[in-house]
Each structure stands twice: as C-alpha cells, then as structure tokens.
Amino acid sequence: MMNILLFPASLRKHSYNRLLLNYLAELLGEEYKIDILSADEFTLPLFNQDLECDEEIIAEVAAVYHRFxxxxxxxxxxxxxxGHVSPYLKNTLDWVSRLQRIRNPVFPANPFFNxxxxxxxxxxxxxxGLLGLQDARSIFGYLGCLVMPGQLCISNAENVFTGNGICFDPDYANYIESIVGQFRNLVQKHK
Ligand SMILES: Cc1cc2nc3c(=O)[nH]c(=O)nc-3n(C[C@H](O)[C@H](O)[C@H](O)COP(=O)(O)O)c2cc1C
Structure with missing residues (x-):
C-alpha cells in the first residue's frame, strides 16, 4: 500500500489549508495509507544551528524525518x-533537511529525494497562493523532490470552506480530481 504524507503548513486552528488537505485525502481513496502531519503533534523551535546539539529537539525532528x-x-x-510560503513550512523543512548532514550515518537518506x-x-x-507556490516549487525542487507541474490554488477560501461544507465551482472540482489523478500516476511510477 502506498503511503502519502499530507502537510497542512498552517498553525491556525481553523486553517483553510488543513480543510483543503482533508478534502484531498478523501479524494485519494482507500488504497492509500494517509498520514497527516499535524501542527499539534510537534513543536520545533525556530531553526537555530546552535540547537542542533539538543537531543530532545533532534528526537522530535527525527520523528518528523521518518514520516517524510x-x-x-x-x-x-x-x-x-x-507572496511566500508559511515560515512554519520553511522551518519544518530546514530542520528535517539537517539530519542527513549532522547525524549521518544514523539518518543516511535525503527524505525528499525523488x-x-x-x-x-x-x-x-x-x-x-500562486506566488507562494512559486516559492514552494523552488524550495521542494532544491530539496530534490519531483514537484508536479500541476498545482492547486484555491482563492477566496472563506467562500469555499464555509459552515455549510465545501463548495467548489464544479469546473474547479473536476480540475482538482484530474490533478489528484496525475499525482496518483506519478507516485505509482516512482514507487
Ligand atoms: C501575515 C499574512 C500575510 C498574508 N499574505 C497573503 C498573501 O500574500 N496572499 C494571499 O492571498 N493571502 C494572504 N494572507 C491571507 C491568508 O491567505 C489567510 O490568512 C489564510 O486563511 C491563511 O491560510 P490558513 O487558513 O490555512 O491559515 C496573509 C495573511 C497573513 C496573516
């Protein structure tokens, strides 16, 4: 069974990005093992190289590293x-990316590669979020990921994720399904 990690990179309690990823997790279907990296599971401090010798922090980073x-x-x-990604996303990636460098051979793999x-x-x-995703594209590309050309930008999110549920324009809902289909194919190909 294939394992997909979803990372809603907002610390906000009622985050629209979290709701979006919950929606995508459902679209993926039951043949995938879904892992959602949730903000309340870990509290990494703002990255500081001086903290790389703190074993408590490194243990927490290691747990996140394994999920990736x-x-x-x-x-x-x-x-x-x-116009940029959330600092929480960048901070998490900076921490996780360090283990291979500072704790090799315990953590030999680049968890982002390919x-x-x-x-x-x-x-x-x-x-x-079109601009922010350009930023994300650059960051994940730098880390070694295969960033899909297609992406999802949900504008005016407060009108989509309402108290009455999720309401996408039907054409955009079809587009989301096609992008998720492309993602499934890409994952299958690189398994
Ligand atoms: C500091 C700050 C900067 C923001 N900058 C932008 C922006 O550049 N473009 C945009 O569309 N929305 C921007 N917003 C609004 C966010 O899209 C909005 O707060 C959104 O709900 C955040 O995502 P979340 O619901 O997942 O936390 C900004 C919000 C904050 C707090």
Whole structure:
C-alpha cells in the first residue's frame, strides 16, 4: 500500500489549508495509507544551528524525518504570507533537511529525494497562493523532490470552506480530481 504524507503548513486552528488537505485525502481513496502531519503533534523551535546539539529537539525532528522518509509522495498545503510560503513550512523543512548532514550515518537518506510532491494553497486573496507556490516549487525542487507541474490554488477560501461544507465551482472540482489523478500516476511510477 502506498503511503502519502499530507502537510497542512498552517498553525491556525481553523486553517483553510488543513480543510483543503482533508478534502484531498478523501479524494485519494482507500488504497492509500494517509498520514497527516499535524501542527499539534510537534513543536520545533525556530531553526537555530546552535540547537542542533539538543537531543530532545533532534528526537522530535527525527520523528518528523521518518514520516517524510516513509512517504511515497507528499501533498503540501501552504498559506501564502506576503507572496511566500508559511515560515512554519520553511522551518519544518530546514530542520528535517539537517539530519542527513549532522547525524549521518544514523539518518543516511535525503527524505525528499525523488519524491513526488503535489503543491496546494488556499488563501483568502484572489490569486489563491500562486506566488507562494512559486516559492514552494523552488524550495521542494532544491530539496530534490519531483514537484508536479500541476498545482492547486484555491482563492477566496472563506467562500469555499464555509459552515455549510465545501463548495467548489464544479469546473474547479473536476480540475482538482484530474490533478489528484496525475499525482496518483506519478507516485505509482516512482514507487
Ligand atoms: C501575515 C499574512 C500575510 C498574508 N499574505 C497573503 C498573501 O500574500 N496572499 C494571499 O492571498 N493571502 C494572504 N494572507 C491571507 C491568508 O491567505 C489567510 O490568512 C489564510 O486563511 C491563511 O491560510 P490558513 O487558513 O490555512 O491559515 C496573509 C495573511 C497573513 C496573516
């Protein structure tokens, strides 16, 4: 069974990005093992190289590293803050990326290498996080991931994720399904 890690990269309790990733997890279907990296499971401090000798922090980073390492594919949902990804996303990636360098051979693998990634963003702005995802594309590409050309930008998220449920424009709902289909194919190919 293939393992997909979904990372809603917002610390906000009622995050639209979390709701978006829950929706995508359901679309993926039951033949996938879904792992959702949730903000309340870990509290990594702001990255500081001086903290790399703190064993308590490194144990927490290691737990997150293993989740990335085990995944056959990643789905990232990042808010857009001033045209960039959330600092929480960048901070988590910076920590996880360090283990291979500072604790090799215990952590020999680059947990991002050759890993298919689907990027998504839900924002209350009208661009749906297009700029932030350019930033994400650059970061995940740098880490060695296979970033899917297709991505999901949800604009005016407060009108999509309402108290009455999730309401996508029907054409966009079809587009989301096709992108998820492409992601499934890419993951299958690189398993
Ligand atoms: C500091 C800050 C910067 C923001 N910058 C943008 C932006 O550049 N583009 C945009 O569409 N929305 C921007 N927003 C609005 C976010 O899209 C909105 O807060 C969204 O709900 C965040 O995602 P979340 O619901 O998953 O936490 C910004 C919000 C904050 C707090």
């Amino acid at each position: 390492n085990l995944a056959d594919g990643l789905i990232i949902g990042s808010p857009e803050y001033n 890993k298919p990634v689907l990027l998504a963003s839900a924002t209350t702005g009208w661009t749906g």
